[in-house]
Amino acid sequence: MSANLDATNNDVISRNIIRDMGNGVLVIDKANRIISFVNDSAAKILDKTKEEMIGQKFAACFFEYEENDAFNDCVNKAIYESDVSHKMMTPYYTGKETKTLYVTSSYTKDDNGKPVGVVLILDDITEKAQLQERLIKNQLGTIMMMAELVESRDGNTGGHIKRTAEYVKIIAQQLFDDKKFPEEIDDKFLNDITTAAPLHDVGKISVSDAILNKPGRLTDEEFAIMKSHAAVGRKLLKDAVEATEHSSFLDTAIDMAGAHHEWWNGRGYPDGISGDKIPLSARIMAIADVFDALVSKRVYKPGMPLEKAYAIIREETGTHFDPVCVEAFFKAQEKIERVLKSHADD
Numbered sequence: 001m002s003a004n005l006d007a008t009n010n011d012v013i014s015r016n017i018i019r020d021m022g023n024g025v026l027v028i029d030k031a032n033r034i035i036s037f038v039n040d041s042a043a044k045i046l047d048k049t050k051e052e053m054i055g056q057k058f059a060a061c062f063f064e065y066e067e068n069d070a071f072n073d074c075v076n077k078a079i080y081e082s083d084v085s086h087k088m089m090t091p092y093y094t095g096k097e098t099k100t101l102y103v104t105s106s107y108t109k110d111d112n113g114k115p116v117g118v119v120l121i122l123d124d125i126t127e128k129a130q131l132q133e134r135l136i137k138n139q140l141g142t143i144m145m146m147a148e149l150v151e152s153r154d155g156n157t158g159g160h161i162k163r164t165a166e167y168v169k170i171i172a173q174q175l176f177d178d179k180k181f182p183e184e185i186d187d188k189f190l191n192d193i194t195t196a197a198p199l200h201d202v203g204k205i206s207v208s209d210a211i212l213n214k215p216g217r218l219t220d221e222e223f224a225i226m227k228s229h230a231a232v233g234r235k236l237l238k239d240a241v242e243a244t245e246h247s248s249f250l251d252t253a254i255d256m257a258g259a260h261h262e263w264w265n266g267r268g269y270p271d272g273i274s275g276d277k278i279p280l281s282a283r284i285m286a287i288a289d290v291f292d293a294l295v296s297k298r299v300y301k302p303g304m305p306l307e308k309a310y311a312i313i314r315e316e317t318g319t320h321f322d323p324v325c326v327e328a329f330f331k332a333q334e335k336i337e338r339v340l341k342s343h344a345d346d
């Protein structure tokens with residue numbers, strides 16, 4: 001039996017726990033930004049000795065590598081806004097390697113309740129982040145393979161997937177340049193929408209070849225099965241998200257697969273949602289998808305002349321398509337045509 005834990009020893013116990021814990025602990029004085037406490041784990045994680053840090057100004061300690069701008073921003077945020085707790089993920093460069101740190105900040109108060117010190121808890125999640133990246137890459141590879149499989153069954157040669165991904169990138173970039181939807185479009189959006197675009201028809205995996213490649217008109221029943229590909233694709237991608245770690249591009253893929261056949265006026269499928277209730281990524285995808293389907297040759301039809309396809313897009317603006325996205329499409333028309341030429345099917 002160990003010695004009894006005496007309440008009067010609580011201070012010592014707390015200090016020992018902090019000293020020995022696996023997470024790094026760093027305490028910074030709010031007023032003069034001097035580091036007042038560092039435990040062993042923080043020294044190990046940051047690859048600096050305690051002597052190099054304790055008693056030093058925070059700014060003087062971590063500004064030697066510009067790779068650590070994000071880490072410094074993160075800590076400065078915790079210092080400036082020291083009356084709230086923050087949870088932040090940041091890369092940290094030791095001079096030899098780049099780690100991924102999860103930083104949780106809290107604060108200590110004086111007797112008057114004023115924050116006087118910032119407490120940073122550092123968790124080195126490098127291995128976990130690498131594992132997650134590998135998982136997402138594998139997952140992406142598998143889903144892309146499914147998308148290619150779908151496209152090959154659809155009687156295409158891979159051109160539709162490549163072209164539509166390029167079109168959505170061009171339209172989204174044009175919207176970004178024109179400062180449209182500033183709340184939604186940023187670098188991450190541009191990245192995610194381009195990566196996710198090839199998955200928009202992944203639900204066609206559940207549609208039979210007989211329907212997918214039928215040269216004539218589809219019966220009502222066949223058309224209903226064909227239409228199910230949007231909801232099926234959304235479900236499939238949602239299941240993929242649940243089975244693995246979260247990734248933002250998959251959320252975009254879910255939106256695009258599930259809503260790329262919705263119409264601006266609510267007459268589309270599967271949900272009949274309208275206007276900006278349709279995710280922006282899907283509104284952009286709708287134009288790219290229809291345009292490419294119109295001008296491409298299929299087993300059951302020749303490719304339509306460009307001008308005729310443009311006329312249809314114009315005609316369906318405000319009914320089928322979001323007018324702002326159509327405007328961006330036409331502003332970027334030259335770039336669109338360049339893609340069409342460079343990724344032609346024949």
Ligand SMILES: [Fe+2]
Pocket residue numbers: 200201229260261
């Ligand atoms: Fe589709």
